[in-house]
Amino acid sequence: MAAGPFVGRRAQLRDDLERRILAAAEETFAMNGFGGSSVAVIAAAAGISKQNLLYYYPNKIDLYRTVLDDVLEDWLGCMIDFAATSSRPEEAISRYIEAKLEFSRRRPQGSRVFALEIIGGARNYGNELKSKIVPALRADIATLERLLGSRDDDRINAEHLFFIIWASTQSYADFSAQMELILDRKPLAAQDFEAARSTLTRLVLNSLGLPSPMTGARVETRSAPEGD
Amino acid sequence: MAAGPFVGRRAQLRDDLERRILAAAEETFAMNGFGGSSVAVIAAAAGISKQNLLYYYPNKIDLYRTVLDDVLEDWLGCMIDFAATSSRPEEAISRYIEAKLEFSRRRPQGSRVFALEIIGGARNYGNELKSKIVPALRADIATLERLLGSRDDDRINAEHLFFIIWASTQSYADFSAQMELILDRKPLAAQDFEAARSTLTRLVLNSLGLPSPMTGARVETRSAPEGD
């Protein structure tokens, strides 16, 4: 239902309210899980009555799935760049990590709702997981494999390298409560995400024998394998 | 309450039942979260009545905290080795990753209960998180920092390197549902954990300029920076 140029005022108001409800639901589900969130609390957070919420979303599970859909759409939009990129490997990987971390920074609650669903076995979102998320991840893994080149012998396992990238970037949203305690800073600041980006990028590129794209080819601990 | 040599039959039975309840609770909480788990369902999984469960654990939140305590004790037991180790850096780090992955493999449900609690902001376990878990992680980070040596210049950030290790190893428990779909194998097999260990260990050691401990000093992609 994309908004055309002639959206009426009513439709606009309705759209605004739906967004407010979804935002409230995303936050509540992230903090309390599906079972721990009541429709009444979500409605209160959205500034409307429980009955009114149920007018827009006929039941709790539909609301929950809509939240997941909304987050998924956002996430997929951020992630398509990787498979389509024709940049140099080090730049493609670097940008991918950056985009994934940026998503964690920009939408941590959405990331958490997803994490909760996966941890619980994806029983409410299994079809979408199989039909959309897994293919996207597989495409990313295939891209990564292509970027790694054809040295089959002692090559880094692309699937597990991808799992590491994915787990690491995601954790800056999902486990931020723990990181905040360790870094003694709440919430996490821009410098923390920058340090995360820098550390993870360096780790991955270094393990692949690729130069660091930002600081040029200079890698302090070693010399580059070939002239660039 | 360590069991002495003269534990009565009754005490033994009670202990057995408590363990059965805790196991059922761990599994139920892991799959459904705190709010999504009912005492009745946990009791049924343990093979007793709801009222009987409430005789052993007076309320739901106590049961939940006991599960977390039980998992934490197990986890702490696995993790002390790192800080105490005096092995060579590459061996210490290698063993740490191995132990953390082994915990994910052996007790995935416990790992998930913890993850759910942290994602929800650790509102039910904040004190223990601050007093036990965070200090343990800080000690591990300090150990890692020591192992990294004193090159302050362009050194890998120990905190974030640790976050990466921690997130990656934990994800093989928490997000196994997704990995199972990608790897097309349910549940994950020993070979998957071995591939995870190998990939992550190699990634971390390589980024630190350390030789791989298992395959000797041979690292396919580069030559060692200095003779060992």
Place this chain on the structure above:
DNA sequence: GTCTATAAGCGGATAGAC
């Protein structure tokens, strides 16, 4: 669309018999 009212059931927790 938003309200009041209410249905129908599940939730955690307690009382007291045995």
Place this chain on the structure above:
DNA sequence: GTCTATCCGCTTATAGAC
């Protein structure tokens, strides 16, 4: 320790007035 019986608040969801 385990059982039956029960309380009562909160839950999702619906009906119908305005």
